[in-house]
Amino acid sequence: MTIPSVLTRRDAVNTLFLAALAGSTGKALPASPGNQTLVAYLSRSGNTRVIAGFLSREQDADLFEIRTREPYPEDYDRHVDLARRQRDAEIAPALEDLPASFAGYDVVFLGFPIWGGALPAPVRTFLSANDFSGKRLVPFVTHGGYGPGSALETVAELVPAATVLDPFVLECDQERAIIERVSSWLEVSGVKS
Numbered sequence: 001m002t003i004p005s006v007l008t009r010r011d012a013v014n015t016l017f018l019a020a021l022a023g024s025t026g027k028a029l030p031a032s033p034g035n036q037t038l039v040a041y042l043s044r045s046g047n048t049r050v051i052a053g054f055l056s057r058e059q060d061a062d063l064f065e066i067r068t069r070e071p072y073p074e075d076y077d078r079h080v081d082l083a084r085r086q087r088d089a090e091i092a093p094a095l096e097d098l099p100a101s102f103a104g105y106d107v108v109f110l111g112f113p114i115w116g117g118a119l120p121a122p123v124r125t126f127l128s129a130n131d132f133s134g135k136r137l138v139p140f141v142t143h144g145g146y147g148p149g150s151a152l153e154t155v156a157e158l159v160p161a162a163t164v165l166d167p168f169v170l171e172c173d174q175e176r177a178i179i180e181r182v183s184s185w186l187e188v189s190g191v192k193s
């Protein structure tokens, strides 16, 4: 990746981010203009959404959020319980919709958080419901400190006809940790009802 001699701060941040991403894949990023590129992502608390939005702007790509027909609970612990049960039963929950004209994309960036050390069930549905034959798939993964677990192996298993590039993996804040910090503060603040 060439770095232009004059950079705005935003350009510099973007260039460094994409350089890091390219470095992490060890392969040329599929960034050529004219590519039909999709950025598809799942996100509960927003970490993966930030990366997805950035990539779609940088790559001039369509953006698609993976949403289940039945929304996940707002409550964090109930969400964790449901995600665990879906993982253990290998359930692929129904999605609200799928990308229009999926066949027209050459490159699909696929972003997701790690849930229970595994690929989230809605991403399992997404991969099974679309034909990835001949496409390049670029995973980007966020996790709360325990790494990607089995998720990337599952991606490769579910789309054997795609070329899966090395992933971008990033440790991010955990909603659980934020909630625990706020709960502790409420305990000592004297304002708890």
Ligand SMILES: Cc1cc2nc3c(=O)[nH]c(=O)nc-3n(C[C@H](O)[C@H](O)[C@H](O)COP(=O)(O)O)c2cc1C
Pocket (backbone or CB within 6 Å): 042, 043, 044, 045, 046, 047, 048, 049, 079, 080, 083, 112, 113, 114, 115, 116, 117, 118, 142, 143, 144, 145, 146, 147, 171, 172, 173, 174, 175
């Ligand atoms: C249901 C659930 C399960 C999670 N399980 C793990 C886990 O096994 N390992 C881990 O490192 N982080 C885990 N996390 C933390 C998220 O992977 C991490 O915070 C991620 O960046 C959240 O992405 P998001 O903000 O796009 O939803 C879990 C979060 C949720 C909601």
